[in-house]
Amino acid sequence: MTADEWKIEHNRTKRSKTMSVSFKPVKPLFQTATSSVSRWFSYIGLGIGVLLLLCSIQMFVNIQQLLKGGSIRKDGYDFISITKTVTNETMGQFEKNLFNSEEIKELKTKPFISDVAPLEANQFQIELSAGGILPFRTNLFLESIENSFLDTVPSSFQWQPGQTTIPIIVSSDFLEIFNVFAPSYDLPQVSAETASGIPVLITCSGDAGREQTFSGRIVAFSDRINSVLVPKTFLDWANLTFKGQKSEHASRLYIKTKDANNTELLRFLDEKNYKINKDKTKFGRMKQIFQGIFSGLAVFGVMVIILALLLFSFYLQLVIARSRESLKLLLELGYSPGWLSSNVSRRFIPAYLIIVIVALALTQLMQWAFHHLVMYDRPELSTPINWTVILAAVILVGLSVITNYKLVRRLVFEN
Amino acid sequence: MQLRIQNLLPSFFKKESALESEIWRKDLSFEKGELIKIVAPSGKGKSSLMNFLYGMRHDYNGTISYDDHDLRRFDREQLARYRKDYISIVFQDLRLFPNQSVFDNIEIKRQLNPFHTSEKIREMTARLGIEDKLGVVSSQCSYGEQQRVAIIRALMQPFDFLLLDEPFSHLDEANAERAMKLMLEETRLRSASIVFADLERIDFYPYTKLFHL
Numbered sequence: 001m002t003a004d005e006w007k008i009e010h011n012r013t014k015r016s017k018t019m020s021v022s023f024k025p026v027k028p029l030f031q032t033a034t035s036s037v038s039r040w041f042s043y044i045g046l047g048i049g050v051l052l053l054l055c056s057i058q059m060f061v062n063i064q065q066l067l068k069g070g071s072i073r074k075d076g077y078d079f080i081s082i083t084k085t086v087t088n089e090t091m092g093q094f095e096k097n098l099f100n101s102e103e104i105k106e107l108k109t110k111p112f113i114s115d116v117a118p119l120e121a122n123q124f125q126i127e128l129s130a131g132g133i134l135p136f137r138t139n140l141f142l143e144s145i146e147n148s149f150l151d152t153v154p155s156s157f158q159w160q161p162g163q164t165t166i167p168i169i170v171s172s173d174f175l176e177i178f179n180v181f182a183p184s185y186d187l188p189q190v191s192a193e194t195a196s197g198i199p200v201l202i203t204c205s206g207d208a209g210r211e212q213t214f215s216g217r218i219v220a221f222s223d224r225i226n227s228v229l230v231p232k233t234f235l236d237w238a239n240l241t242f243k244g245q246k247s248e249h250a251s252r253l254y255i256k257t258k259d260a261n262n263t264e265l266l267r268f269l270d271e272k273n274y275k276i277n278k279d280k281t282k283f284g285r286m287k288q289i290f291q292g293i294f295s296g297l298a299v300f301g302v303m304v305i306i307l308a309l310l311l312f313s314f315y316l317q318l319v320i321a322r323s324r325e326s327l328k329l330l331l332e333l334g335y336s337p338g339w340l341s342s343n344v345s346r347r348f349i350p351a352y353l354i355i356v357i358v359a360l361a362l363t364q365l366m367q368w369a370f371h372h373l374v375m376y377d378r379p380e381l382s383t384p385i386n387w388t389v390i391l392a393a394v395i396l397v398g399l400s401v402i403t404n405y406k407l408v409r410r411l412v413f414e415n
Numbered sequence: 416m417q418l419r420i421q422n423l424l425p426s427f428f429k430k431e432s433a434l435e436s437e438i439w440r441k442d443l444s445f446e447k448g449e450l451i452k453i454v455a456p457s458g459k460g461k462s463s464l465m466n467f468l469y470g471m472r473h474d475y476n477g478t479i480s481y482d483d484h485d486l487r488r489f490d491r492e493q494l495a496r497y498r499k500d501y502i503s504i505v506f507q508d509l510r511l512f513p514n515q516s517v518f519d520n521i522e523i524k525r526q527l528n529p530f531h532t533s534e535k536i537r538e539m540t541a542r543l544g545i546e547d548k549l550g551v552v553s554s555q556c557s558y559g560e561q562q563r564v565a566i567i568r569a570l571m572q573p574f575d576f577l578l579l580d581e582p583f584s585h586l587d588e589a590n591a592e593r594a595m596k597l598m599l600e601e602t603r604l605r606s607a608s609i610v611f612a613d614l615e616r617i618d619f620y621p622y623t624k625l626f627h628l
Contacts (some may be wrong), residue, residue, distance in 0.1 A: 025523050029512060329510055332471060333524055334499030334572070337491045413491060 023343045026335070029326035030319060030344060038318065042311035043355060049304030050359040050396055054389050056298035058367055061386040063290045066378070077114060078260035079149060079224050081252050081277040082269060098249035112265045113257055117146045118250030119227060120235055124206040124242035128216070130198060136187065140202070143227045144235040149254045152220040159234035166202060166214045169229040170195075172221040192221055206242025225254070226277070309400065313407050320411040327412065341409035345401070352400045360385070360393050416501070416575040418468065418610070419444040422477035425463050437626040438464065440477070445608055447575050450599075450621060453612040455628030461612040462507050464628065465580040468610065469504050470494050499528045503574040505582040509565045513554035517545065517564050520553050525571035530605075539567045543594055558585035566594050570601045577602055579611040592619045 090096040099118060107116045121143050128140040147153050150169065157167045172192070179189040190198070196218045205211040222229065239247050257265060269276060320327065331337060364385050371383045424430065424439050433439035438453065439460070445451055455461050466472040467479055470486045479486045481497065489497060498504075511520050521536050540546040543563040548556055553564060562585045569577060577598065583591035596619075602609050611620060612628070 021526055025515075025519055025526065028515070028519075326512060329512065330523075331491075331495065332469075332498070332510065334495050334497075334527055336495040336499075 021335075021339065026330065026340075026343070027347075029330065030323045038311060038315045042308050042315055043351060045304060045308030045311055046352075046400070047355045047359055049301050049306075049308050050356055050393070051362055052301030052304060053298055053396070054301075054359055054363040054385075054392060055366055056294045056301055057392055058363055058385055058389050059370075060291060060294045060298070061388060062367075062370065062381055063294065065380045066375075077256050077258060079151075079254055079256055080260050081119070081225070081254050082274045083252050083277070085273050085275045095249070098251050099253050100249055104250075104253065107253065107255065110265075110268060112259075112262050112268075113255055115148075115256040117149045117254045117256075119143045119145050119225070119252040119254060120232070120239075120247040120250055122204075122235065123239045123245065123247055124204055127203045127205070129201045129203070140228060142202075142230045142235060142238075143252075144230055144232040145225065145254060146232065149225070149256065150229070151222055151224045154219045156219045157231055159231040159237075161233075161237055164214055166216045166230050166234055167219040168200075168216050169220045169222050169225075170218050171226045171228070172223050173226055174228070175221060204238055204242050207244060210242055227252075305396070309403060312404070316404070316407055317411060320408070331412075337412045338409070341412045342405065344412070345405040345408040348404055349401055352397055352404070356393050356397050356400075360390070363389060416447045416482060417444050418502075418576055418608075419480045419483075420468075420477065421480075423464075423467070423479060424476050425460055425467075426474045426476055428460065436628055438628050443626075445576065445610060445624075447608050448606055449608045450602075450623045451608065451610045452616065452620060452622035452625045453610065453628055454614070454616055454625065455612070456614060459628045461628060462580055465504065465507075465578050465610075465612055468576075468578055469502060470497055500573060502576045502578065503569045503572055504578040505562075505565050505569045505580060507580040507582075507584065509558075509561050511553040511561055511564060511568075514552060516550050517553055517556065517560075518549040520564055521568045521571060524568045528572050530573045531571060536567065536571075539570065539597065542597055543567065544590065559587070559590065562586055563590070563594060566598065570598065574605060575607050577607060577609045579609060579613075581613050582611075583613075583617070591617070595619050 084090075084097050084099065086097050104116055104118060107113055122141055126140045126142055127137065129137040147157070150157075152169070154167075157169060159166060175190070175192060175195055178187075182189050198218070200216045200218075201213055202216045203211060203213045236246055239245060255265075259265070266276075327340070330340060367385050368383050371377060371381050375381055419442075420438070421442050422440055424433050428439065430440070436459075453461065453464070463472065463475075467475050467486075470489060473487050481501065486497075512523070515523070517540070518536060521540075522533060525531065525533060525536065537546065537549070540549055540563075543566070545556075545560050545563050548560055548564075553561060556564065562582065566582060579598070583594065586594065595617075598609065599621075611622070616625075
């Protein structure tokens with residue numbers, strides 16, 4: 001009979017009614033009451049580490065949610081605009097300050113650039129007025145770009161010859177600027193919804209006194225492109241109609257790239273003396289910085305947790321060392337080392353649970369305070385903590401229990 | 416159920432020292448139901464033999480097997496089961512938990528694999544005259560009292576073999592006889608065997624086999 005068979009046969013015997021063994025009479029043999037200072041230190045350390053980690057995860061999520069709208073990233077791409085730097089030498093020479101088709105082709109060949117699109121401008125005169133609604137009249141420029149470079153493209157953003165209404169996409173910054181100066185001109189401040197409802201009149205005038213008025217309607221606001229955009233079909237048609245030529249040069253180009261902070265890209269643009277519109281990358285940078293800070297805090301939290309668990313392992317070793325004689329005798333009397341390990345380590349599970357639940361509650365309190373008192377209930381954020389924080393807490397409890405059990409088991413089996 | 420020793424010799428013993436022994440380097444088996452008496456003066460390895468049989472030490476040459484299973488091949492869990500279910504011992508050095516009460520010392524063993532109810536603890540302590548010590552911390556008891564606690568503790572579990580390593584060294588003859596009577600009753604109850612190692616023969620132990628170590 002092999003040892004395994006012996007085990008099986010043994011397990012069949014009526015003698016094996018061991019599972020009713022109580023830990024109660026054994027418990028006093030483990031001197032956990034002494035050396036409680038190091039135990040409390042490790043509990044506090046563990047609590048601080050867990051709190052740091054959970055708060056960092058929550059703040060990481062908050063930043064992501066807050067800066068989602070302002071992000072220039074979409075589908076994993078950054079969109080940045082570039083212009084040529086106008087110097088004293090190039091002043092007045094349109095050809096030198098505009099991008100030609102050769103330069104656009106060259107950009108497209110670079111591996112760090114996924115796509116390039118010119119921002120084409122009007123070649124004729126445009127005047128905008130708000131009709132009778134607002135006493136407002138201004139000269140204007142219109143630009144167009146391929147739809148794939150736009151962050152919001154409503155289905156109404158289309159134009160065909162003969163159509164008298166032009167759909168317009170305006171930079172959301174323009175609305176903000178308007179709302180800043182509107183009060184000083186006795187104009188009402190308008191919301192994005194209201195602005196979309198205001199019909200404006202666009203008067204195009206070109207060579208040989210040709211003039212036509214269209215009605216314009218704002219169909220969307222762009223966070224990405226600082227311009228007044230119309231469908232490409234309209235601009236091409238209008239340039240031909242009012243100026244007699246299509247736009248061949250572009251003053252601004254939009255670059256689609258995997259990483260706007262790619263050093264090769266930046267070096268290339270620098271060499272070419274192209275200027276990057278940094279404004280739109282600021283959100284991205286801010287987000288990167290904040291996420292960097294909170295990632296750092298999370299790493300610090302993990303380190304504190306590891307230190308606390310180490311301290312706890314010292315405490316456990318001390319407990320086992322002090323109870324070494326009792327433990328040895330228990331094993332000599334026939335107590336199973338596996339049973340002893342799981343029962344000794346199980347005693348610390350409530351402590352771990354309490355620590356993580358308290359840390360979770362404090363994180364919730366922090367999130368509530370951040371949302372209500374700091375962010376004034378911004379709709380992008382939510383008061384309840386994110387599910388990833390709860391998941392992290394569950395994983396932490398699991399990890400602590402497993403490492404604790406393994407440590408106790410090793411110490412018991414060493415006896 | 417059989418406890419068998421083959422060519423056994425402590426690794427720290429010289430081969431010559433086993434020449435006159437009826438146990439060392441011999442092939443023997445102890446069967447259930449036998450009452451074995453092993454007699455030897457100090458230093459002949461009585462406690463070593465008991466520790467070997469109990470699976471506590473492995474510093475020997477030769478083999479010890481329980482039911483054809485080599486004791487040295489038992490893992491930690493199998494060894495725990497062996498001590499819990501099949502073999503019990505009264506250590507020469509008693510090995511009680513010094514800070515636990517007499518009752519707790521016995522109960523810790525009893526609850527592991529209860530052969531008796533806890534009421535039996537009271538009954539046995541009464542028979543051996545230490546009933547009034549049940550609540551007393553064991554380190555405050557006399558050696559004689561502690562020895563009786565160790566004996567009762569060994570009788571709380573089921574066993575096929577009861578190992579006794581000089582179990583009466585601190586007891587007067589009357590108390591030793593009472594304890595022996597109790598152990599014999601309990602062994603008979605289990606149809607088990609006693610392996611009793613001592614300095615000399617005692618009259619009130621009706622051994623069936625006698626060995627000089």
